[in-house]
Amino acid sequence: MHSISFVPMQVAVIKPDNFTPTVIQQTDDYLYAEFQSPTFGFIDDVEFWFPANKQKDGICEYRSASRIGESDGDINRKRIKAIRLELEKKGWKSIGYS
Numbered sequence: 001m002h003s004i005s006f007v008p009m010q011v012a013v014i015k016p017d018n019f020t021p022t023v024i025q026q027t028d029d030y031l032y033a034e035f036q037s038p039t040f041g042f043i044d045d046v047e048f049w050f051p052a053n054k055q056k057d058g059i060c061e062y063r064s065a066s067r068i069g070e071s072d073g074d075i076n077r078k079r080i081k082a083i084r085l086e087l088e089k090k091g092w093k094s095i096g097y098s
Contacts, residue, residue, distance in 0.1 A: 014086055016078045019044065035064075035079065043067050044076060060092075 015021065019035040026032075031048040046064045062083075064076040084094045 014079070014082045016082045017075050019075070019079070021046075042069070044072070044079070046079065 018038045020038065021033050021035050023031065023033045029050045029052060033046045035044045035046060036042070037044075044064060044066050047062060049061045051059060051061065062080060064080045066072045066076060084092075088094050
């Protein structure tokens, strides 16, 4: 099982499309970060949740979403994929969309 304490380090170094990440909130089972676009300053929200009843299975739920606009040019998908790939290098297993 992996600890949530490792996730902020990965979030802080991954910058798809040069969005700047900032960890806003972290608890024992939750991480909330904001990614700011370099061009217009738009903020995207990224969350990771480690449900207590699923931690023994190493389950982490996540989402990445734009605050405004109808299209994000797939940046949220790219961001989550980049984070997932970095975590996989550290031994995490990933199930979901590629």
